[in-house]
Amino acid sequence: MSSLAVRKAAPAAGTTPGTAQGPPLRRRIALIPTLTLLLGAIYTLLPVAWVVIASTKSGSELFSTFTFLPGSGFAENLKDLSAYRDGVYWKWMGNSALYAGLGALLSTGVSAFSGYALATYRFKGREAIFNVLLAGVLMPPIILAIPQYLLMAKADITDSYLSVLLPQILSPYGVYLSRVYATAAVPSDVVEAGRMDGASEWRIFTRIAVPMMIPGLVTVFLFQFVAVWNNFLLPYIMLSDDEKFPITLGLFTLLQQGNNQPALYTLVITGAFLAVIPLIALFLVIQRFWSLDLLSGAVKS
Amino acid sequence: MPNTKRTRLVASTIAVALGATALAACGSSNDSKAESGPVNLTFWSWAPGMDKVVDLWNKGPGKKDQITVTFKKQASGDTLVTKILTAHKAKTGPDLVQAEYQALPTLVSNGAVADISKEIGDTKSKFADGVWGQVTLGTDAVYAVPQDIGPLMFYYRADLFKKYGLTVPTTWDEFAQTARALKKKAPNLDLTTFSANDAGLFAGLAQQAGAKWWTASGNMWKVGINDAATQKVAKFWGGLVKEGAIDNQPMYTPAWNKALDTGKQIAWVSAVWAPGVLTTAAPDTKGKWAMAPLPQWNKGDDVTGSWGGSSTAVTTDSKHQAAAAKFAAWLNTNADAVDTMAKVGGIYPASTSAQTSGAFSSPPAYFPNQADFYTQAAKIAKATAASAWGPNVNVAYTSFNDAFGTAAKNKSDFVTALNTVQGTTLADMKKQGFGVSQ
Numbered sequence: 001m002s003s004l005a006v007r008k009a010a011p012a013a014g015t016t017p018g019t020a021q022g023p024p025l026r027r028r029i030a031l032i033p034t035l036t037l038l039l040g041a042i043y044t045l046l047p048v049a050w051v052v053i054a055s056t057k058s059g060s061e062l063f064s065t066f067t068f069l070p071g072s073g074f075a076e077n078l079k080d081l082s083a084y085r086d087g088v089y090w091k092w093m094g095n096s097a098l099y100a101g102l103g104a105l106l107s108t109g110v111s112a113f114s115g116y117a118l119a120t121y122r123f124k125g126r127e128a129i130f131n132v133l134l135a136g137v138l139m140p141p142i143i144l145a146i147p148q149y150l151l152m153a154k155a156d157i158t159d160s161y162l163s164v165l166l167p168q169i170l171s172p173y174g175v176y177l178s179r180v181y182a183t184a185a186v187p188s189d190v191v192e193a194g195r196m197d198g199a200s201e202w203r204i205f206t207r208i209a210v211p212m213m214i215p216g217l218v219t220v221f222l223f224q225f226v227a228v229w230n231n232f233l234l235p236y237i238m239l240s241d242d243e244k245f246p247i248t249l250g251l252f253t254l255l256q257q258g259n260n261q262p263a264l265y266t267l268v269i270t271g272a273f274l275a276v277i278p279l280i281a282l283f284l285v286i287q288r289f290w291s292l293d294l295l296s297g298a299v300k301s
Numbered sequence: 302m303p304n305t306k307r308t309r310l311v312a313s314t315i316a317v318a319l320g321a322t323a324l325a326a327c328g329s330s331n332d333s334k335a336e337s338g339p340v341n342l343t344f345w346s347w348a349p350g351m352d353k354v355v356d357l358w359n360k361g362p363g364k365k366d367q368i369t370v371t372f373k374k375q376a377s378g379d380t381l382v383t384k385i386l387t388a389h390k391a392k393t394g395p396d397l398v399q400a401e402y403q404a405l406p407t408l409v410s411n412g413a414v415a416d417i418s419k420e421i422g423d424t425k426s427k428f429a430d431g432v433w434g435q436v437t438l439g440t441d442a443v444y445a446v447p448q449d450i451g452p453l454m455f456y457y458r459a460d461l462f463k464k465y466g467l468t469v470p471t472t473w474d475e476f477a478q479t480a481r482a483l484k485k486k487a488p489n490l491d492l493t494t495f496s497a498n499d500a501g502l503f504a505g506l507a508q509q510a511g512a513k514w515w516t517a518s519g520n521m522w523k524v525g526i527n528d529a530a531t532q533k534v535a536k537f538w539g540g541l542v543k544e545g546a547i548d549n550q551p552m553y554t555p556a557w558n559k560a561l562d563t564g565k566q567i568a569w570v571s572a573v574w575a576p577g578v579l580t581t582a583a584p585d586t587k588g589k590w591a592m593a594p595l596p597q598w599n600k601g602d603d604v605t606g607s608w609g610g611s612s613t614a615v616t617t618d619s620k621h622q623a624a625a626a627k628f629a630a631w632l633n634t635n636a637d638a639v640d641t642m643a644k645v646g647g648i649y650p651a652s653t654s655a656q657t658s659g660a661f662s663s664p665p666a667y668f669p670n671q672a673d674f675y676t677q678a679a680k681i682a683k684a685t686a687a688s689a690w691g692p693n694v695n696v697a698y699t700s701f702n703d704a705f706g707t708a709a710k711n712k713s714d715f716v717t718a719l720n721t722v723q724g725t726t727l728a729d730m731k732k733q734g735f736g737v738s739q
Contacts, residue, residue, distance in 0.1 A: 060584040063558040085352075085374075146387055153391030237387055240345060240395065242374040249376075256376035257349055265581060 048276070055273040059266050077270040084254070084264075089271055091243060092250035096229055097278065098161070099246050103168045104225035110169055111220050115178020116209050120191055130179065136172030142233050149237045163238040164246070168228050174220040181216030182209065218289040222282070229279060247275045339367040340624045345385070346399035346613075347377035348448075350645025354638050362631060368624045370397075379695050382407060385616075389413040394618035396625045400445060401611045402435040403504075403694040406515070409444050410692040410735075414614040416442035420626035427634045427652050431687045436612050438690075439517065445612035446629040447651035448642075451572035452682040453505045453605045456579070458567040459591040459670070461490075469593045473537060476596045480546040483567070493568045494548035494557070495538045497705035500698040502570065505606030506538075507531040508686045510598055515691025521738040522691060522730060527723040532716055533598075539708065539715025549709040558582040570595065572608040573649045573678050576665035588670050594681050603684045610651065649678070656682060693729050700725040 054062065058073025065071060081089050118130055144167070152163045186209045194204040210217070232248045239245055242253060251271050254264045344355065355372040363369055373395065375381050382404045388394040389411065400408055408414045421443060425433055428447050436445040457469060465486045470476040480492040496502070504514070512530040516523045525531075541547045548566065550556060560566040561583040569575065579590060595605045613629040615622050632638050636658065639650045643660035650656060656679040664674035671677075691697075704718035704725075730737050 059581060063555050063582070064562050064585065149387055150391050153388075153393045158388075158391070158393055236380070237384065240343070240373045240375065240384075240388075253347070253374060253376040256378050256380075257347060 051269060051273045051276070055266075055270040057266065062266060062269075073266065074270070077266050081267050081270050081274075084267060085242075088242065089247075089250065092245050092247045093275070095161075095244060096246040096248075096275070099164055099168070099231075099235070100225045100228040103165050103228045104221050106165075106169045107171045107174055107224045108217050108221045111171060111174030111178040111224075112210060112213060112217055113205075114175045115180075116182045116186070116205055116213070118175070118179040119182035119186065120188070120209075133172045133175055137176050139172075141227075141231075145233045145237050148234065152238060158238055159240050159244070161244060164235050164244075167234060168224070168231070171220075171224055171227075174224055177220050177223075178213065178216060181219075182213055185212045185216060215289055218286055222286060225282060226279060247271070251275070339369065340621045342368060342370045342397060342619070342621060342625050342628060343395040344370050344372050344397040344399075344628075345375045345381070345395045346372065346397075347375050347381070348399065348642060348646040348648060350642065353645050354632065354641045357638060357641060358628060358631065362635075363628070366624070366627070368621075368628060370628055375399075377401075379404070379698075382695070385413055386411050389616065389618060392618050394616045396616060396619035396621060397629060398614050398616060399448065399611050400614045401609065402447075402607075402688065403501075403690040405436065405444055405612065405614070406438060406690050406692045407694065408614065409438065412617055414444050415617045415619065415622050416444060417446075417615050417622065417626040417629070418443040420623045421446065421630045424630045424634060427654065429651075429653055429683055429685065431685045432651050434687045435610075435690070445614035446626075446633045447610075447612045448633050449610050449648035450651045450682060450685065451505075451574055451607050451609035451649065452678070452685045453502075453509065453570065453572055453595045453608055454575070454678070454681055455593045455595050456569045456571055456575050456590055457593065458564060458586065458589055460589045461564055461567045470596045471594075472600050473596045473598055477537070477541060477546065480541060481544075484546055489565070491548040491560075491566050492546070493566055493570060494550050494552065494560075495542050495709055496550070496552035496557075497702060497709045498551040498553065500701035500705075501608045503534070503538075503701065503705070504688075505572070505608040506570070507534050508606035508688050509595060509604055510534050511686070513689040514697070515689050517691075518738075521736045523738050524691065524723060524727045524730065526697060526726055527716075527719045531719060535715040535719045542709055542715075543712045545712075549712065551706075562586060573682070574609065574647070576667040577647050580667050587667050590668065591671055592668065592674060592677065594677075604686050605681055605684055607685050607688060612651075649682075653679075653683075691726075691730070692735060693726060693733065696729040697722055697726040 050067065053068055053070050055077060056074040057065065057071030058076055061071040061073060118126060148167045149158065152158045152166075157163050190208060190212075191204055194208050199207070229246075230248065231246070232252070235246050235249050236252075239249065242250065245253070251268050254268045254271065257264070344351075351374070352372050355370050359369055375384070377399075381398075382400070385394060385398055385400075385408065394413065398408075398414070400414070405414070418441065424446060425443075432447045432450055436447055437443055455469070462469065465483055467479050467482060468475075470479045476492075483490055483492050507514070507530060510530040510533055512525065512528055512534070514524065514526050514528075514531070516525065542549045548560075550560075557566070558581075561569065561579070562585050564586065569579075571578070575592075580587075583590075594603070597604065613632055615625040615629060619625050632642075633650070634652050636655065639652055639655040640659040642648050643650060643655070655661075657676065661675035661679075664671050668674050700722045704721040705715065707713070708715050708718040727737060
């Protein structure tokens with residue numbers, strides 16, 4: 001086995017067989033994961049690169065010039081996009097930010113509450129509730145969109161900001177993650193110590209548990225933010241007024257204009273490109289909270 | 302844009318979810334009568350520039366009658382139909398909806414759109430009989446007012462036809478010969494492509510040949526997707542694809558745009574709205590295209606099918622059906638309204654008098670070389686064959702995409718694919734509980 005590795009690696013490495021015996025074997029093993037990761041990166045980044053480059057092309061360049069050759073129409077595209085229906089695009093952007101930002105924040109709050117409660121308190125039916133939640137995690141949200149619409153219609157709040165925000169606040173996955181994280185990150189000793197010192201349960205939660213759960217909550221927030229930002233079906237069913245549309249829905253209406261109208265490809269591509277930027281920025285900014293994970297902890301084990 | 306596979310996926314996802322919510326169907330019966338006092342209506346439509354037309358109404362006749370219309374822009378396609386049906390289940394639908402002709406039977410059989418025959422007066426006289434038939438579904442009721450139509454025509458690169466010494470085909474036989482002649486002279490070029498990603502075009506071609514895909518008598522439906530006329534059309538196109546006389550790649554892809562723009566494909570069987578599509582698909586060839594009537598099955602015939610087109614319907618959820626019907630009639634027959642829709646929204650109106658007026662006195666910007674474009678179009682539109690849509694067109698279309706997509710790709714038998722579509726559609730109608738006669 002090792003001699004085979006040496007034989008193969010030796011010509012490439014150009015070193016003496018004696019010194020190459022150890023390292024080439026390790027390098028050979030690392031080659032496959034690296035290649036796989038590289039392929040994965042190319043697979044995910046290539047479409048992004050396409051969007052970035054295509055957004056710089058003008059309508060006439062879009063399909064006629066080489067795919068990865070930057071065009072000259074970015075400023076024009078941006079102007080056209082901003083002019084479309086009196087700048088409704090930026091309204092969609094604002095709506096998306098509202099739905100995703102506020103929705104994810106509220107959802108994280110609810111998840112933190114319920115996850116902490118499920119992890120810390122022992123009460124009757126706790127496991128039953130948790131199992132129902134798990135079932136909820138397995139349920140694709142798409143299935144719920146129409147029942148939720150019918151519910152909202154009963155409350156007479158369809159076609160409103162609330163109708164899109166409310167269903168997204170309760171996220172089974174978020175609660176599940178929070179519980180798992182709270183179990184791991186908030187030791188019962190710490191909670192007990194808080195109680196001994198006479199802190200109220202609310203104080204223990206907000207002052208002791210939440211700071212310990214921050215890295216987990218950041219994850220929940222990010223997941224939820226991305227989920228809401230990309231959500232299509234729920235707002236599609238709930239909203240009929242395009243002033244309230246999030247960006248996903250808005251771009252869809254730009255594409256589907258009926259067949260007697262040219263599709264606004266350049267606008268959609270530029271719009272899609274701009275819509276990705278906040279997500280990337282959010283990831284870059286929030287990423288640093290994850291590293292806290294290593295430093296946090298209150299009890300010695 | 303004609304429906305892509307993706308939007309169909311969304312549509313069918315919603316449809317499945319709809320089915321999952323077992324909700325008793327609601328038969329609402331709104332008594333519509335003339336009413337007094339201000340009325341507010343909401344209108345779902347995807348037509349670009351519709352907001353400007355609605356403004357015209359709100360400042361003019363609407364102000365006088367105290368009927369205010371609020372326009373809510375939607376995305377077109379099958380997904381909108383499912384959205385309308387969902388809203389109808391919750392009885393929160395808008396007052397007016399834009400509906401494609403082939404979607405009307407679905408909306409009617411779900412009880413979503415109202416019969417407005419009593420409210421619209423003599424509107425019928427403003428439209429060609431074939432067009433009007435699409436909104437009555439062959440009954441005494443009227444379920445919508447026609448808005449725009451899409452009669453099929455033949456578009457070709459006039460300069461390249463000249464270069465290769467081709468003549469414009471007037472029959473389908475000549476069409477096949479033209480395709481072969483081009484292959485001989487320039488093996489790299491194709492006359493056109495057979496695309497399986499939009500069933501609407503194939504449906505229009507079958508219509509021209511005299512096909513009746515759905516017919517109703519009493520409570521029984523008859524599905525004739527694989528009738529003799531459609532088989533003839535399928536065999537014709539299948540034969541051309543098999544011998545390699547035309548391309549078999551789908552339309553509306555970047556590759557297709559490029560083929561049109563660079564002159565690799567030099568003709569397109571399309572509808573009256575093609576100039577709009579060509580503007581984005583083939584921007585470099587502006588002024589080089591020309592339009593001619595669709596080739597005929599028998600020499601000397603004069604008949605065409607249609608691809609697309611839509612109407613304005615009043616929903617059963619509306620509490621002001623009479624007012625809504627009044628707006629629908631105004632929208633599609635008033636000269637100013639139709640003219641604005643045509644100019645801003647690029648629609649080709651169903652109303653016969655509008656087809657030769659105002660916006661249509663000069664050719665589309667993409668066709669500066671064909672001054673009589675719209676005069677010809679109006680003549681062609683008159684000879685549109687009646688269409689026969691049924692309550693599950695979406696199922697037939699999805700099945701078409703799959704079956705013909707595979708057949709075109711493998712260059713296999715189109716009639717087998719046609720039988721698959723027939724079988725799937727029939728089975729779905731039975732499953733939905735429609736009475737079906739063989």
